[in-house]
Amino acid sequence: MSHRPGTSDTSGTSGRFRLTLAQLNATVGDIKGNIAQVRAAWAEARDAGADMLALPEMFATGYNTQDLVMKPVFHQEAIAAIHALAADCADGPAIAIGGPALEGAELFNAYYVLQGGTVTARVLKHHLPNETVFDEMRLYGSAPVAGPYTVGPVRIGSPICEDAWHEDVAETLAETGAQILLVPNGSPYYRGKMETRQTIMVSRVVETGLPLVYLNLVGGQDDQVFDGGSFVLNPAGGLAVQMPVFETGLAHVDFIQGPEGWRAEAGVLAHIPDQMEQDYHAMVLSLRDYMRKTGFKKVLLGLSGGIDSAIVAVIAADALGAGNVRCVMLPSEYTSQASLDDAQAVAEALGCAYDFVPIDKGRAAITETLAPLFAGHAEDLTEENIQSRLRGLLLMAMSNKFGEMLLTTGNKSEVAVGYSTIYGDMNGGYNPIKDLYKTRVFEMCRWRNATHRAWMMGPEGEVIAPRIIDKPPSAELREDQKDSDSLPDYPVLDAILQILVDGDGSIDDCVKAGFSREDAARVEHLIYISEYKRFQSAPGTRLSKHAFWLDRRYPIANRWRDGAAG
Missing domain, CATH: 3.60.110.10 (Carbon-nitrogen hydrolase)
Structure with missing residues (x-):
């Protein structure tokens, strides 16, 4: 220009x-x-x-x-x-x-x-x-x-x-x-x-x-x-x-x-877009350049039918072109028909390759292998994480075989509190939405459906169906699971995180803002105990002054908690 x-x-x-x-x-x-x-x-x-x-x-x-x-x-x-x-x-x-x-x-x-x-x-x-x-x-x-x-x-x-x-x-x-x-x-x-x-x-x-x-x-x-x-x-x-x-x-x-x-003589005054567009353009450009500067040409990602993987697929298509994006659905018995339909709908709307790789046989083999060791122990989070790690294994195998970089799709809310499985859904080389809170993911999806720019390589129009945006978020690792079973509702969680992480505030600051002390203390605890996961997580686009990596450097072994003895 x-x-x-x-x-x-x-x-x-x-x-x-x-x-x-x-x-x-x-x-x-x-x-x-x-x-x-x-x-x-x-x-x-x-x-x-x-x-x-x-x-x-x-x-x-x-x-x-x-x-x-x-x-x-x-x-x-x-x-x-x-x-x-x-x-x-x-x-x-x-x-x-x-x-x-x-x-x-x-x-x-x-x-x-x-x-x-x-x-x-x-x-x-x-x-x-x-x-x-x-x-x-x-x-x-x-x-x-x-x-x-x-x-x-x-x-x-x-x-x-x-x-x-x-x-x-x-x-x-x-x-x-x-x-x-x-x-x-x-x-x-x-x-x-x-x-x-x-x-x-x-x-x-x-x-x-x-x-x-x-x-x-x-x-x-x-x-x-x-x-x-x-x-x-x-x-x-x-x-x-x-x-x-x-x-x-x-x-x-x-x-x-x-x-x-x-x-200086007067010259051209380029339009400066709003913050939503700047954030989205930053994610597209950062992924495009990360690929170009590291030598990769194509990406793949697990497409779950949820909102996070959907927006990452759209960002990838806008950054690289739909022909360079592979979307993979890896269903289990807990994957709803709605998720199956929604994942396929996103891939078809973008024009991306779409693969269907059920994990039931692999999961059965792993369960059988571990059965003698796990005898006498009730099923718990372990079995949920096996599903996620099996998906991570399969996606990494495809990455190796096809030479396509795996994208990970955890938003900042999940990254902050460790609502992710290390060596599972955290697998990947880059995460465009790593600094994007869940509530902003919802906003970004609606914005992208209504907006198209010349620098976007993906198609214009509605690429993420409203039903995907509106349905209650779920990891679908057990029957009738909802994110809200394990975490405060995202508007509450994100507001607390913005105080504790972006504002470097205290639990008292959260209480003064109208949140319960119990919720604030629980979120703070989750932030600290998840540091080891973030230390091993993929890099991702920095959108704020308090992104996880160089902006915020905390020890992994840390016994301090706000208002409590060490």
Whole structure:
């Protein structure tokens, strides 16, 4: 996608400066592939008469690299690739690109400026984020704040991502002569992130009186999704350019120098969708990129006739195309006819392959094998879990045989309280709905039935029948089983979880919100005793600041409980 606010060739003209923003999708570790994207964008920027091409934070290596960047042979290769890029792109626009840098023996998160065949400037990150998914203090040194660099007629200051969330770096750059702030970012999505970013960046603009360019990555990386949404603010805080969210593209932005300094000409203002659509797009993009970046082409999943597996099937079809999705029904004697019909209906509505693999013979064989050991013991949860683990075994066998990655389908409510079977329905390589509470799953299904976008590869229209959404949730592992037999109703459970997990609150906070102390204490207990399951669970799309994995790191062996002795 290309946005061109102006059409004239402005290269080298005093008083005008054309900056090409490259909102692209880097792959961690694919240094050659990332640099190839830069070369293609540079050629397009050159043809558009740009003075400079800007890439996001750590684009050369991909982001977030975690400890990979500390491996000497890796960061040395990335640094060499940046210098080679400078030499190969000597005749044309300058390039600004994020990558690792060495200063003495210390490693830094850096922003390189390439002009005339060489590296003419190197900005080193000052503020290192060390919260939620970030561990940059583990990886990099903190550098002193440096001054601006010059490209053509403009002095540019580049606070690197976190540096722009604090006042001091931007103010120092303004005081030392910066005329435009260009902020390269590797800023992952969470619900409401765009509003937070724009509010903070407007503050930087108001404080400095300078125009600001916020340039962000796009794409999925493990659990994180970089949502793009790059934008340009003018000195008064007005929005001059807005790039789309979750989409790659270039934007050619013209800056004009007037009596009061530089100002961006008005460009395209892309529509920013609501939070429901952003969440759904994040899940689709994260699965699509996880598959592409790990080398898988197709997926399979167990389709139970319930709402969770249904929405995962739809997400998979939207991410990969229905022809790359295999749905498998694995019924037992407890599987209702309604579930059989509903599972088949979802697969047919999507146009996915559908396999029917009953587990009764396998279950009978396992029961017979264990009978001498289990003699004298009443049936209990063990026999229920055997069904789930048998399904997991069969699905993994299909995954191995067909080379298709197994998706797991547990929502955040289930993941939080351990309402799942380890080595059973938790089997799988990725879980798109891992950070989506059950009540939001219901909402998401209704939204997807009513909504279709060009980036969805699945069919439009009603893909999940209303009866699937409306029926009482059940694992169907015993006669007349309902989720509500084991858990509070989902509106209650999710509200308590949002207090305890997302709000990091207490049982007293739950009581003050109107929930019973008994329910809150029970949910808290389930959260803690399920930590070992989450530790072994598949990664999944991060939609909030309190997703299970890097955002929330708790010990597995933990005797503490709120309001009770350890």
